[in-house]
Amino acid sequence: MNTSHHRPADTWSPLYFLASLGPGGLAVTFFMFLMFWVPHPGQPVPVFEHIMSAFTSGGLPLKAAILLAVTGIAGFVFLNIKMLIWNLTRFSQFRKTESYTKLVNSNGETQLLAMPLALAMTVNAGFIVGLVFVPGLWGVVEYLFPLAMIAFALVAYLAFRQIGNFLGRVLSDGGIFDVSANNSFAQLLPAFALSMTAVGMAAPAAMSTVPLTVGVSMILSIMLGTVAGLYALVAAITAFNSMLHHGTAKESAPTLMIVVPILTVIGIMTMRQEHGLHTTFAAHSGVADNLLLTTTILAIQIVFLALGLLVLRRQKYADAYLRGNGNSAGAYALVCPGVALSVMLQFWINKGLVSAGLIAKFGIAYWSFTSLAIASQVAMIVLVFFLNHRHFAGRARMQSVPAE
Helix, strand or coil: CCCCCCCHHHECCHHHHHHHHHHHHHHHHHHHHHHHHCCCCCCCCCCHHHHHHHHHHCCHHHHHHHHHHHHHHHHHHHHHHHHHHHHHHHHHHHCCCHHHHHHCCCHHHHHHHHHHHHHHHHHHHHHHHHHHHCCCHHHCHHHHHHHHHHHHHHHHHHHHHHHHHHHHHHHHCCCCCCHHHCCCCHHHHHHHHHHHHHHHHCHHHHHCCCHHHHHHHHHHHHHHHHHHHHHHHHHHHHHHHHHHHHCCCCCCHHHHHCHHHHHHHHHHHHHHHHHHHHHHHCCCCCCCHHHHHHHHHHHHHHHHHHHHHHHHHHCCHHHHHCCCCCCCHHHHHHHHHHHHHHHHHHHHHHHHHHCCCCCCCCCHHHHHHHHHHHHHHHHHHHHHHHHHHHHHCCCCCCECCCCC
């Protein structure tokens, strides 16, 4: 790979928005440390004041964990925003090229959904930054919830408009969609984008004390989450049929694991809605409900992770796009499942096993399971920096070719 004259990233594709998504997800994995290890009595999430109190009064291990968490959040949110701005700039240039015209007249048009997906992640990451670094935020948070919902509604509108353009084109005129080229889960990207807006839209349901805010948050997030689930189901069935006939497209093989992050965000959305039902509408659920939900999600995720890794190994994907001379922006899709697994493990351990009384918090079993979440997190951090070096090292040179 010669990076001195031409970087892989110079040949831009909408899938490079995933290079922004990954760091945003990693910021969430660091927030999990604060969420479950910093005491925040009476509030659904820890804020600046809780974190400072725990840092000043806690022991050395807690101090180290907090320091690591806030550093990780700051660093990866910065990288998330930096990559988002770079991608938006490149996208505005890409729209003027012939490559864009070819893309929007092919199966690959749904790659454009990587943009609202990345935008939704950045809004989520921004909220985390506010909670962690802004003193007194909780005092005005009720005014921020409607603004956050408006932001997610705008992102959802962009996603639906892009989905409408694609479905309107392929469903109104026959023979446009290439079924033989649908041999991956790439067409699940719209479902991923919608589920990311849904989990953000559900946040006020878990955190607000204003019934109207909670109600609107729940209604909109349920609608978005339901549409995301429906779209994912239809897209997965049609894609699986094509994969059985033609095998999995080698470059798109990482998409086999896209089910993992979709399920994580849908799972968190559901837990946020249940919390809102409990605190605002007095709809009490059993202590084992979260255990059942997270265990079910984890089981499905493990199946798709195993399937994806099996196909990647059989097709020698790493030899082609990670170690060899080939490069693919789609390699960034490998980051999402590892990040999503780490986050879901944290929820399964803390909201499932601990809440149901199966294991003691901070006991041997607790840290044994948590080490799996941290191992997945560390592996994805290494992968992000590896991919960034591979795709972005060297001098930039503008170039546009078809992204498919």
